[in-house]
Amino acid sequence: MSSVASLHESELQHAGHDAQHEHHQQSFLTKYIFSQDHKTIAKQFLITGIIWAIVGALFSVLFRLQLGFPESSFPILEDILGKWAPGGKISPDFYYALVTMHGTILVFFVLTAGLSGTFANFLIPLQIGARDMASPFLNMLSYWFFFIGSIIMATSLFIQTGPASGGWTIYPPLSALSDAALGSVRGMDLWIISMAFFIISQLMGGLNYVSTVLNLRTKGMTMTRMPLTVWSLFFTAILGILSFPVLLSCVVLLFCDRNLGTSFYLSDIIIAGKVLPHEGGSPILFQHLFWFLGHPEVYIVVLPAMGLASEVISVNARKPIFGYVAMISSMLAIVALSLIVWAHHMFVSGMNPFLGAGFILFTLLIAVPSAIKVFNWLTTLWRGNIRFTPAMLFAIGFVSMFISGGLTGIFLGNAALDIQLHDTYFNIAHFHLVMGVAAFFSMFAGLYQWFPKMFGRFMNNTLGYIHFWITMVGAYLIFWPMHYSGLAGMPRRYYDYSNWESFKQFGGMNKFISIVVIIVFITQLMFVFNFFYSIWKGRKVREANPWDATTLEWTTPIRPGHGNWPGELPEVHRWPYDYSKDGKEFISQITPVGEEETGPHH
Amino acid sequence: MYSGAMEQKHKIHPYKFSLWLGIASILMMFAGLTSAVIVKRNQANWISYDIPQFFWWSSLAIIISSITLVLAAKAFTHRQMKQYRNLMAVTCVLGTAFLVLQSLGFYNMWQQGLTISSTSSVAFLYVLAGMHALHALGGLVALIVLYAKSYSRKQKMYSVLPIQLISLYWHFVGILWIYLLVFLIMIR
Numbered sequence: 001m002s003s004v005a006s007l008h009e010s011e012l013q014h015a016g017h018d019a020q021h022e023h024h025q026q027s028f029l030t031k032y033i034f035s036q037d038h039k040t041i042a043k044q045f046l047i048t049g050i051i052w053a054i055v056g057a058l059f060s061v062l063f064r065l066q067l068g069f070p071e072s073s074f075p076i077l078e079d080i081l082g083k084w085a086p087g088g089k090i091s092p093d094f095y096y097a098l099v100t101m102h103g104t105i106l107v108f109f110v111l112t113a114g115l116s117g118t119f120a121n122f123l124i125p126l127q128i129g130a131r132d133m134a135s136p137f138l139n140m141l142s143y144w145f146f147f148i149g150s151i152i153m154a155t156s157l158f159i160q161t162g163p164a165s166g167g168w169t170i171y172p173p174l175s176a177l178s179d180a181a182l183g184s185v186r187g188m189d190l191w192i193i194s195m196a197f198f199i200i201s202q203l204m205g206g207l208n209y210v211s212t213v214l215n216l217r218t219k220g221m222t223m224t225r226m227p228l229t230v231w232s233l234f235f236t237a238i239l240g241i242l243s244f245p246v247l248l249s250c251v252v253l254l255f256c257d258r259n260l261g262t263s264f265y266l267s268d269i270i271i272a273g274k275v276l277p278h279e280g281g282s283p284i285l286f287q288h289l290f291w292f293l294g295h296p297e298v299y300i301v302v303l304p305a306m307g308l309a310s311e312v313i314s315v316n317a318r319k320p321i322f323g324y325v326a327m328i329s330s331m332l333a334i335v336a337l338s339l340i341v342w343a344h345h346m347f348v349s350g351m352n353p354f355l356g357a358g359f360i361l362f363t364l365l366i367a368v369p370s371a372i373k374v375f376n377w378l379t380t381l382w383r384g385n386i387r388f389t390p391a392m393l394f395a396i397g398f399v400s401m402f403i404s405g406g407l408t409g410i411f412l413g414n415a416a417l418d419i420q421l422h423d424t425y426f427n428i429a430h431f432h433l434v435m436g437v438a439a440f441f442s443m444f445a446g447l448y449q450w451f452p453k454m455f456g457r458f459m460n461n462t463l464g465y466i467h468f469w470i471t472m473v474g475a476y477l478i479f480w481p482m483h484y485s486g487l488a489g490m491p492r493r494y495y496d497y498s499n500w501e502s503f504k505q506f507g508g509m510n511k512f513i514s515i516v517v518i519i520v521f522i523t524q525l526m527f528v529f530n531f532f533y534s535i536w537k538g539r540k541v542r543e544a545n546p547w548d549a550t551t552l553e554w555t556t557p558i559r560p561g562h563g564n565w566p567g568e569l570p571e572v573h574r575w576p577y578d579y580s581k582d583g584k585e586f587i588s589q590i591t592p593v594g595e596e597e598t599g600p601h602h
Numbered sequence: 603m604y605s606g607a608m609e610q611k612h613k614i615h616p617y618k619f620s621l622w623l624g625i626a627s628i629l630m631m632f633a634g635l636t637s638a639v640i641v642k643r644n645q646a647n648w649i650s651y652d653i654p655q656f657f658w659w660s661s662l663a664i665i666i667s668s669i670t671l672v673l674a675a676k677a678f679t680h681r682q683m684k685q686y687r688n689l690m691a692v693t694c695v696l697g698t699a700f701l702v703l704q705s706l707g708f709y710n711m712w713q714q715g716l717t718i719s720s721t722s723s724v725a726f727l728y729v730l731a732g733m734h735a736l737h738a739l740g741g742l743v744a745l746i747v748l749y750a751k752s753y754s755r756k757q758k759m760y761s762v763l764p765i766q767l768i769s770l771y772w773h774f775v776g777i778l779w780i781y782l783l784v785f786l787i788m789i790r
């Protein structure tokens with residue numbers, strides 16, 4: 001075996017060697033397009049994610065126009081959308097397509113690929129002291145598979161019958177039968193193919209993240225000296241590796257049902273008086289397979305958000321994170337529990353109540369590690385010497401959203417309550433606060449915090465503050481009222497509520513929400529402007545460590561090249577949270593433990 | 603230069619580790635599918651069928667191919683290149699035979715009227731064996747590329763890593779097939 005080991009070593013040395021010299025001889029194509037530098041790949045994920053975020057958010061503005069102003073028509077819509085908005089009113093078919101694409105794009109393309117793709121690629125090698133990912137090539141493929149998936153999904157927006165329209169959860173039979181909806185004619189096939197590319201992209205990325213964390217840590221960087229960002233991205237990758245393949249199985253069977261005449265999910269269906277030949281399938285089977293991914297997926301979204309918030313809060317409160325080990329173990333608990341609670345999305349599917357009781361128990365148990373984390377964030381903030389940067393504000397905003405949305409999870413986790421609340425606006429409010437807005441807030445926190453490392457410039461602070469306050473207030477104004485309409489039984493995914501006597505009272509509220517949505521959307525465009533403007537015109541970073549942070553990424557040059565550290569890799573001597581210790585503002589991870597330094601030494 | 607390499611000497615090679623993770627995720631995919639079969643099996647109107655003999659022969663082919671691959675890897679580490687090439691050739695032929703026999707198995711079922719759209723129990727076989735065949739095809743392509751490389755004059759091959767990686771994957775594909783076959787026999 002020793003020959004094997006030395007071969008490895010020489011290979012790795014070779015890789016390191018390459019990295020040092022590569023930037024001298026790169027063309028535009030290898031530097032920016034088919035780059036294998038993890039930092040460039042991170043930016044590719046980020047910018048693709050931003051484009052998708054704008055599209056996804058724009059869709060929500062469009063369907064909110066319908067919900068807020070069901071009686072009005074907007075002639076300009078007909079000019080832009082053509083047959084999808086005859087007479088300036090969004091058609092029901094298009095409405096469903098918009099809702100479906102909004103969910104798909106934001107959950108998968110923005111908050112999974114955009115969030116993990118950006119920060120795992122950017123932060124993992126930099127924060128553990130590696131020159132690049134374990135397999136830079138696989139990493140590049142991961143982006144390009146996501147890109148192809150994106151192109152396919154984008155194509156589906158323009159085909160004659162429109163994109164998929166059965167909801168982001170694509171339940172059959174609606175999604176399986178092309179007679180069932182316009183979006184199920186061809187849009188659904190493109191959805192499945194696009195998602196297959198996306199899943200493979202996530203798997204390749206995830207394999208790389210895990211293997212990089214386990215194998216390429218620099219000297220002294222033990223697992224328990226890793227920043228919580230790295231821990232969270234590591235757990236996210238593991239969860240993705242375990243659950244995304246099941247979604248692939250799920251959609252492969254759906255694809256067969258659609259195109260090969262199988263009946264995995266279909267049985268006894270009559271459309272327009274015609275009995276379909278499908279026999280013996282079960283749509284509940286689909287729900288099991290889908291939610292086996294679907295639930296872990298929500299944690300794939302929120303775990304990186306937790307990691308980013310932890311780091312930003314600790315740096316800007318100038319305090320060690322409270323309960324470092326508890327933070328890690330609660331993430332581990334969340335990962336484990338999230339794999340065994342999927343059926344809480346199916347309480348109304350007629351499952352055996354005893355089975356349901358088990359799922360209730362595990363579901364409510366997730367509240368424990370979640371509460372531990374919230375407690376630790378708040379304790380870290382407590383009496384901190386807080387610097388209210390835009391990043392910090394967004395991180396605090398994340399905690400606020402996570403609490404507000406998490407509380408309603410406890411309502412929904414009880415089957416007895418969920419039978420009333422399932423598929424109402426209460427559910428919409430729950431998951432938008434706890435997942436959607438919270439994860440976006442953390443992503444913003446991460447972007448404001450690491451923008452200087454990504455581009456060597458700062459983003460504009462004033463615009464950052466405006467961005468934060470309007471988004472924070474706006475998000476609550478949008479989603480808080482939905483709890484009330486949800487409790488009153490207003491179902492989700494309906495085109496027009498104005499014909500129901502019982503929901504007429506919410507007409508004004510819906511209008512109000514829609515107006516806030518438009519304001520918040522414009523504010524996000526302002527953020528996008530700030531982002532791109534600052535890349536070229538922002539204030540230049542002049543010191544290597546502008547936030548006085550302890551972690552390794554700030555020991556690289558201001559604009560690190562491929563290989564990250566020009567000379568030797570840094571050696572690590574302590575954990576990443578030595579803030580305000582022994583009268584020192586902060587002690588970098590590369591500073592050896594001093595003779596007189598007080599314990600504990602991590 | 604690459605100071606991390608010193609420590610990494612004793613660890614598993616990152617590529618190999620990634621491959622293990624990849625295997626874990628492929629396993630999850632098949633776990634998803636096989637648990638779907640179990641759910642369906644417990645519902646009404648499950649129709650049994652006979653598994654064609656071809657699948658026994660294909661199993662034999664893939665088992666022997668694993669054995670020849672082990673021998674090929676051994677020959678490679680001892681730098682007996684001629685023997686290595688021969689054994690790789692046999693492995694590639696057997697791998698191809700596996701896929702051909704799988705296709706014959708499908709054809710045979712199709713001739714009996716057991717098409718993919720006939721009944722769910724049969725459809726599951728097509729999906730399970732079909733998805734497996736895709737994975738086997740990927741492995742076969744990698745095997746053939748590696749075999750072809752052994753004739754290349756341009757680059758000399760010294761690293762054992764590629765053959766180790768491909769062996770790991772190919773043995774996994776073989777074991778997965780045996781598992782699927784046993785599963786299908788028990789559940790059909």
Ligand code: HEM
Nearest residue numbers: 298302344345363367406409410412413422423431434435
């Ligand atoms: C205290 C912890 C939580 C509990 C007990 C909980 C419980 C539930 C339950 C029972 C549902 C199903 C409601 C229904 O369809 O009738 C649900 C929906 C949902 N939850 Fe949570 N949840 C919790 C935290 C979270 C977190 C942290 C996230 C995301 C990061 C999340 C994301 C979602 C999403 C996306 C849905 C809706 C999916 C859909 O139907 O489209 N939840 N939650």
Ligand SMILES: [Cu+2]
Nearest residue numbers: 295342344345
């Ligand atoms: Cu869930």
